[in-house]
Amino acid sequence: MAIVNENFLKLQAGYLFPEIGKRRRAFQQTHPEAKIISMGIGDVTQPLAPAVIEAMHKAVDEMAKKETFHGYDDSGIGYAFLREAIAKNDYKTRGVNIDIDEIFISDGAKSDTANIQELFGLDNIIAVADPVYPVYVDTNVMAGRTGAVAGQGTYLKIIYMPATAENGFIPDVPSQRADMIYLCFPNNPTGAVASKDQLKKWVDYAKENKSVILFDAAYEAYISDSKIPHSIYEIEGAKEVAIEFRSFSKTAGFTGVRCAFTVVPKELRTYTRAGQSVALNPLWNRRHCTKFNGVSYITQVGAAAIYCDEGKKQVRQTIDIYMNNAKTIRESLSSFGYKVYGGVNAPYIWVKTPEGIGSWQFFDLLLNKAHVVTTPGAGFGPAGEGYVRLTAFGNPSDVNEALQRIKAINK
Numbered sequence: 001m002a003i004v005n006e007n008f009l010k011l012q013a014g015y016l017f018p019e020i021g022k023r024r025r026a027f028q029q030t031h032p033e034a035k036i037i038s039m040g041i042g043d044v045t046q047p048l049a050p051a052v053i054e055a056m057h058k059a060v061d062e063m064a065k066k067e068t069f070h071g072y073d074d075s076g077i078g079y080a081f082l083r084e085a086i087a088k089n090d091y092k093t094r095g096v097n098i099d100i101d102e103i104f105i106s107d108g109a110k111s112d113t114a115n116i117q118e119l120f121g122l123d124n125i126i127a128v129a130d131p132v133y134p135v136y137v138d139t140n141v142m143a144g145r146t147g148a149v150a151g152q153g154t155y156l157k158i159i160y161m162p163a164t165a166e167n168g169f170i171p172d173v174p175s176q177r178a179d180m181i182y183l184c185f186p187n188n189p190t191g192a193v194a195s196k197d198q199l200k201k202w203v204d205y206a207k208e209n210k211s212v213i214l215f216d217a218a219y220e221a222y223i224s225d226s227k228i229p230h231s232i233y234e235i236e237g238a239k240e241v242a243i244e245f246r247s248f249s250k251t252a253g254f255t256g257v258r259c260a261f262t263v264v265p266k267e268l269r270t271y272t273r274a275g276q277s278v279a280l281n282p283l284w285n286r287r288h289c290t291k292f293n294g295v296s297y298i299t300q301v302g303a304a305a306i307y308c309d310e311g312k313k314q315v316r317q318t319i320d321i322y323m324n325n326a327k328t329i330r331e332s333l334s335s336f337g338y339k340v341y342g343g344v345n346a347p348y349i350w351v352k353t354p355e356g357i358g359s360w361q362f363f364d365l366l367l368n369k370a371h372v373v374t375t376p377g378a379g380f381g382p383a384g385e386g387y388v389r390l391t392a393f394g395n396p397s398d399v400n401e402a403l404q405r406i407k408a409i410n411k
């Protein structure tokens with residue numbers, strides 16, 4: 001008899017986005033003439049940078065000739081040309097030394113943030129922000145690191161750290177011990193960013209508790225404030241306690257191409273039950289090479305192209321389009337009387353719902369009256385109740401149209 005992994009049965013039915021899709025389809029069926037604009041799901045809309053396209057075309061041509069054909073990547077962790085470009089452009093320029101053996105190229109930060117848990121024992125206590133990117137929680141549920149559902153969509157054996165307007169959406173370090181701490185800055189969904197001092201508190205906490213910080217920096221390219229760190233490794237000592245996840249998805253429009261990377265520093269340690277220290281870098285290398293056969297050569301060539309001068313400029317232009325959207329959304333909604341957070345160093349805008357109106361209720365109102373799809377904050381955790389998330393990834397004309405419609409319902 002094949003026994004199922006019963007941890008999957010603990011997962012709550014109806015992941016956030018399917019529910020949004022269901023409500024959207026139901027509305028469209030009864031209002032076929034309505035032109036719905038999505039400001040909800042965080043996919044990008046602008047095409048790849050010309051430098052990326054050109055590099056990928058060339059790589060395809062290389063694959064067409066015996067002399068330049070590429071099969072499996074021998075390193076198993078990504079081509080050195082891409083890892084070198086990352087070490088130089090993403091880290092060295094910010095005063096951080098990352099060895100190319102500490103960089104692992106993958107097909108996405110979603111899978112990396114999920115897969116990395118395999119290196120950790122099931123008894124570890126995880127801590128997540130509330131609201132949170134749901135992948136961190138659901139994948140730990142699947143692994144069996146959590147208890148059953150506790151109510152309001154939370155699980156037992158997880159430390160939820162409220163990120164609220166009162167703490168500027170930067171959770172405080174918990175009073176109890178957490179072994180694995182998920183942090184995401186710039187934050188999805190709140191759009192909050194953490195200062196060096198705030199991150200230092202986390203690094204100090206992790207050192208004190210021998211914990212590991214799982215730092216998701218998928219949106220670092222959206223930081224414009226020069227004082228805000230792009231990497232946790234800008235904090236002294238962080239290499240001893242933190243793994244960092246990055247992605248080309250939002251940086252360079254690779255959501256449909258798939259390329260990301262994870263940094264596992266050689267200094268980083270975990271412990272056996274007997275207290276013996278174990279380096280994670282060789283373990284992740286082993287896991288990566290055993291279970292993953294690499295990202296395509298064509299994709300890695302395309303990713304490396306974002307680091308050439310033209311690529312850098314073009315990627316920046318696209319990010320500027322999105323951040324202009326973010327500014328328009330923030331300013332317009334504020335002028336309509338809404339309380340708005342985020343959207344300055346992040347492509348997410350976290351909007352307080354009007355007094356007495358819940359997240360899903362406000363979602364339905366915007367869908368029905370403005371034909372605009374948002375993401376209800378409650379879907380990201382109990383502390384997200386009373387908010388909706390808007391993304392800045394839309395086409396500017398759609399964003400402007402959506403805002404005009406929202407303005408009209410407020411008259």
Ligand SMILES: Cc1ncc(COP(=O)(O)O)c(C=O)c1O
Nearest residue numbers: 108109110133188218247249260
């Ligand atoms: C916080 C965060 N991390 C990771 C990802 C996924 O990135 P990728 O496309 O590289 O899998 C997302 C995508 O929405 C995200 O919001």
